Structure formats: C-alpha cells, structure tokens
Amino acid sequence: MSKVGATIVLIAIVAALVGPTFARFDPAAQDLARRLDGPSATHWLGLDELGRDIFARLLAGARISLLVGIVVVSISSTVGTLLGSIAGYFGGLIDETISRIIDILLAFPGLLLAIALVAVLGPSLRNVVAALSLIGWVGYARLVRGQVLRAREFEFVQAARALGAATPRILAQHVIPTALPAVTVQATLGMGGAILAEAALSFLGLGVQPPTPSWGTMLNGGRTHLLDAPHLTIFPGLAIAFLVLGFNFLGDGLRDALDPVTRRRAGP
Amino acid sequence: MLGESASPQDVAELRARLGLDRPLIEQYGRFLQGALHGDLGRSLRTNQPVTSAILERMPATIELAAAAMIVAVTLAIPLGIAAAVWRETAVDHTATTLSLLGISIPNFWLGPLLAIVFSIELGWLPVSGRGTWAHLVLPAISLGAALAAILSRMTRATLLEELREQYVTAARARGASRARAVIRHAFRNSLIPVITLIGLQFGAVLTGAIITETIFAWPGIGRLLIQSIGFRDYPLVQGCILLIAVTYVGMNLLTDLLYGLVDPRIRYE
Numbered sequence: 001m002s003k004v005g006a007t008i009v010l011i012a013i014v015a016a017l018v019g020p021t022f023a024r025f026d027p028a029a030q031d032l033a034r035r036l037d038g039p040s041a042t043h044w045l046g047l048d049e050l051g052r053d054i055f056a057r058l059l060a061g062a063r064i065s066l067l068v069g070i071v072v073v074s075i076s077s078t079v080g081t082l083l084g085s086i087a088g089y090f091g092g093l094i095d096e097t098i099s100r101i102i103d104i105l106l107a108f109p110g111l112l113l114a115i116a117l118v119a120v121l122g123p124s125l126r127n128v129v130a131a132l133s134l135i136g137w138v139g140y141a142r143l144v145r146g147q148v149l150r151a152r153e154f155e156f157v158q159a160a161r162a163l164g165a166a167t168p169r170i171l172a173q174h175v176i177p178t179a180l181p182a183v184t185v186q187a188t189l190g191m192g193g194a195i196l197a198e199a200a201l202s203f204l205g206l207g208v209q210p211p212t213p214s215w216g217t218m219l220n221g222g223r224t225h226l227l228d229a230p231h232l233t234i235f236p237g238l239a240i241a242f243l244v245l246g247f248n249f250l251g252d253g254l255r256d257a258l259d260p261v262t263r264r265r266a267g268p
Numbered sequence: 269m270l271g272e273s274a275s276p277q278d279v280a281e282l283r284a285r286l287g288l289d290r291p292l293i294e295q296y297g298r299f300l301q302g303a304l305h306g307d308l309g310r311s312l313r314t315n316q317p318v319t320s321a322i323l324e325r326m327p328a329t330i331e332l333a334a335a336a337m338i339v340a341v342t343l344a345i346p347l348g349i350a351a352a353v354w355r356e357t358a359v360d361h362t363a364t365t366l367s368l369l370g371i372s373i374p375n376f377w378l379g380p381l382l383a384i385v386f387s388i389e390l391g392w393l394p395v396s397g398r399g400t401w402a403h404l405v406l407p408a409i410s411l412g413a414a415l416a417a418i419l420s421r422m423t424r425a426t427l428l429e430e431l432r433e434q435y436v437t438a439a440r441a442r443g444a445s446r447a448r449a450v451i452r453h454a455f456r457n458s459l460i461p462v463i464t465l466i467g468l469q470f471g472a473v474l475t476g477a478i479i480t481e482t483i484f485a486w487p488g489i490g491r492l493l494i495q496s497i498g499f500r501d502y503p504l505v506q507g508c509i510l511l512i513a514v515t516y517v518g519m520n521l522l523t524d525l526l527y528g529l530v531d532p533r534i535r536y537e
Contacts, residue, residue: 107516107517107520108513108516108517109471109472109474109475109512109513109516110475111475111478112474112475112478112509112512112513112516115478115493115497115509116505116509119497119505119509196374199374199376200374200376200479203376203479203482204478204479204482204494205494205498206494206497216376219376219377219380222380223380223483226380226383226384226388226395227388230384230388233377233380233381233384234381234384236377237373237374237376237377237380237381240374240377241372241373241374241377244372244374245368245372248368248371248372
C-alpha cells in the first residue's frame with residue numbers, strides 16, 4: 001500500500017516539476033473554436049470551456065496543489081511542534097493558555113473557519129494558505145504536546161537537565177526528536193488534507209482565482225458543462241482523488257513502519 | 269453599497285446608520301446583545317432580517333443532513349459487521365476497498381460524477397433543485413458517502429475487538445447462534461464508539477453540506493452562505509457561520525452527554 005502511495009506521490013512531484021516544461025500546449029492558450037472538445041490524439045484529455053488543453057492545465061495545477069500542501073504543512077507543523085512542545089514541557093499557565101486556544105480552534109469545523117477567513121480576507125492563493133495554516137497547526141500542537149509530556153519524564157531528559165543543559169537545548173536536542181516520527185506521519189496525511197481543502201475552497205470559488213489553473217477551479221468550471229462536456233469534471237477530480245489517496249497510503253504505511261520504533265523508544 | 273462616486277456626506281451618513289462610526293468594541297457589544305435576542309441584523313442586499321432568511325433555509329439543510337446520516341448509517345453498519353464477521357475474506361476486502369474509495373473521493377467530485385451517471389446518462393434522477401424525494405437521493409448519497417466510509421471502518425474495528433471478548437465465547441457456549449452472539453452481544457457493546465463517531469462527524473456533514481448544496485443547487489444554509497460571500501453580504505455571512513458553528517458545538521456537547529447515557533460507567537461531575 002505504502003509503495004503504491006509513494007509511487008503516486010512521486011509521479012505527481014515529477015509531473016509538477018518537469019511536466020509544464022515538456023507539455024505540448026500552454027495551459028493558458030485558448031482555442032475558442034474547439035472549446036469543450038473531448039479527448040483526442042492531439043489533446044489527450046480534451047479542451048475546457050475556453051478551449052485550453054486540460055492535460056497541460058492538470059500539470060500546471062499539480063504545481064499549485066503540491067505548493068499549497070508543502071507550504072501549509074511546513075508552516076503548521078513548525079508552529080504546531082514549537083507551541084506543542086512548549087506547552088508540554090513547561091506545563092502550568094503556559095500549557096493552560098496554549099491548550100485552551102487549541103480547544104477553541106478544535107471546537108469549530110476546520111473548513112468552516114477557512115471559509116470564514118477567506119470570506120473576510122478575500123479569495124486568493126495566499127489567503128487560502130494563510131487560512132489553512134492558521135487552522136492546521138492545532139493538530140500538530142496537540143500531538144506534540146502529548147509526546148513531550150511523556151518525553152519530559154525520560155531518564156536521558158532528566159539527565160540532560162541535571163547536567164545543566166539550557167532549556168532550548170534540551171527541547172531541540174532531546175525532547176522534540178522523540179515526537180518527530182509522529183509528526184512525520186501527521187505531515188504526510190496533512191499534505192492530503194491541505195490539497196483537498198484547497199481544492200474544496202477553489203471549487204467554491206473562494207480559493208485560487210482564474211485564470212490560474214488549480215484542480216478545484218477546473219472542477220468548478222466543469223460544473224456548468226456536466227451535460228455537454230463531462231470530461232471537464234472527470235479528469236481534474238481523478239487527479240485530486242489519486243493524489244490524496246497517494247498521500248493517505250503513504251501516511252498509513254509510514255505509521256505502520258514507525259510504530260514499533262516509537263513503542264521501543266517509549267520504553268515499558 | 270453607494271458606488272464609487274458617492275459624496276462624502278452620503279458615505280458618512282451610511283456609516284452612521286450602520287453604526288460603523290462607533291468604536292469596534294461598542295459595535296461588537298451591540299452585535300452580541302442583538303444575537304442573544306435573536307437579532308442578527310439585516311441583509312445588506314435584500315434588507316430582510318438575517319434570522320428569518322436563515323430560518324427559511326434551515327429545513328432544507330436539516331432534511332439533507334438527516335438524509336445523508338441515514339444513508340451513511342444504513343450503508344456502513346451492515347458493511348462493517350459483514351467485514352468483521354467474514355474477516356480476511358473477499359467480503360472484507362471489498363468493504364475495505366469501498367471505504368478507502370469513500371474517504372479519498374472528495375464530495376465535490378462524487379456529486380458531479382453521480383449527476384453525470386444517474387441524471388444525464390441514465391436520466392433516472394433530477395440534476396439539481398429540491399422538491400420531490402427523487403431530488404434528495406443524489407445529494408444525500410454524495411454527502412453521506414464519506415461518513416459511511418469512516419463509519420464502516422470504525423464498526424469493523426470495534427466489533428472485531430468485542431468479538432475477541434470472553435462473553436461472546438460464553439454466549440456461543442450457552443447455545444446462542446452465531447448471528448445472535450454477534451448482533452445481540454458483541455454489536456451492542458461496539459455501539460458506544462460508533463455513536464460517538466456519528467455525533468462527532470455531524471460537523472463534517474454540516475460543512476460538507478456547504479459544498480453539496482452548491483453542487484446540487486439545494487436551497488439550504490450552505491448555499492446561502494456561499495451566495496452571501498459572493499454578494500459581500502456580511503451580516504448574512506456572519507449569521508450562517510454562527511448558526512453552523514453553534515449547531516456543531518451543540519452536537520458535540522450532546523454526543524458527550526449521550527456517551528454517559530449509553531455507557532452507565534461514565535459519569536459527569
């Protein structure tokens with residue numbers, strides 16, 4: 001399963017990196033006379049509502065999807081790991097404050113918060129990334145806080161403290177590394193989640209704005225042509241489902257692979 | 269609201285009428301006071317009170333969410349039980365594949381796909397709108413599919429755990445049939461986590477409804493929200509989001525309380 005996932009993710013990364021360079025058509029070039037044409041030998045996946053090559057747009061859209069995923073996951077995992085480890089390590093009032101913020105943010109459905117934020121900030125790629133990161137860090141913070149609460153009592157951490165190591169050093173060298181396997185799994189699954197959320201927002205017209213090719217925006221464009229050009233809907237959706245499935249497989253596989261290691265490290 | 273060429277006097281007057289010239293904290297105080305009295309202001313576009321605009325759309329969303337939950341439960345629980353009972357067989361593998369598909373296919377793709385197949389190609393069901401039972405089928409399936417997928421995995425996992433317990437073996441030893449041991453004994457005990465999951469997933473169904481309503485032109489709160497964002501009708505946007513958030517938090521609280529009711533060992537102070 002995890003091999004299948006890794007293969008899908010690898011294909012998507014290669015497609016996003018080199019695809020647009022080798023694509024036979026410009027994703028923005030319009031051929032209005034042949035708009036909505038189905039798949040053919042020249043245009044493998046057909047043309048969209050403005051006569052643009054869907055295959056070229058899918059390749060360009062892969063860049064947007066992966067970019068959103070990478071940026072959102074990097075920001076939220078960094079912020080989440082930092083705040084979660086601070087809350088778990090220090091406890092007391094700091095923990096109370098951070099944990100209450102986490103509880104409040106978890107009390108709302110994530111996509112609704114993202115929609116609310118984008119409604120206020122205005123739809124754009126940057127605001128989608130900001131909204132998703134603002135919600136995303138919470139999951140990492142809660143995970144890392146739990147891991148750090150356990151790690152704090154480990155003997156090597158106690159020993160480091162007894163040797164007089166500075167707190168930032170203890171956190172960075174001894175405590176946070178114990179949480180990293182779990183964060184890696186969460187981040188892999190989070191890539192799928194972020195890509196899905198971006199597509200959902202773009203589908204609702206609240207995300208990436210046309211003419212930038214995003215898979216969600218392409219699906220939105222296909223909505224009015226279900227009757228006469230279903231290929232506008234079928235291919236971008238297939239791309240989203242495959243990539244998300246790929247990250248989910250990979251995340252599940254990583255979890256299984258890392259689980260015994262973390263258990264051994266945690267000790268009896 | 270006044271256009272680009274509005275005179276400064278008109279702008280000042282409108283700002284005063286909307287209360288925008290007051291300090292932010294006072295504006296928030298007024299909003300809170302109004303909200304507590306069921307007054308969420310008026311729509312900037314239609315001047316209709318937000319509360320009544322939302323109440324008008326509420327039945328459609330409740331109908332859709334309830335139908336999706338029913339679809340999910342009636343699909344997932346038999347599937348989950350079958351997968352657990354016939355573990356590691358073709359039945360189990362089929363159920364696992366189905367639920368993986370259900371989790372990975374986003375509802376904003378499943379909805380249009382269902383419409384292409386069942387409305388356009390086969391002509392069995394209407395493409396969009398609300399009215400008859402036939403209108404409800406596709407939106408309910410596309411909204412309920414993801415929940416069904418999660419729920420069947422959960423049912424399988426918890427039932428497998430219960431089936432390992434001694435009381436199941438004891439029931440079989442007393443002469444209870446296999447079906448009775450599974451349904452009456454093991455399944456009943458596996459219900460607790462399943463009910464919790466249904467409650468917690470209700471929020472996902474509500475936010476999913478925003479997308480499903482947009483796809484099928486279903487006249488509910490979600491579609492109202494997206495339309496209002498398009499018109500920059502902020503009081504209406506605020507009202508819709510507030511309602512969805514409050515319903516979500518309320519459902520979570522209800523689930524927590526129900527948990528205590530289903531399992532007598534759990535008591536709240």
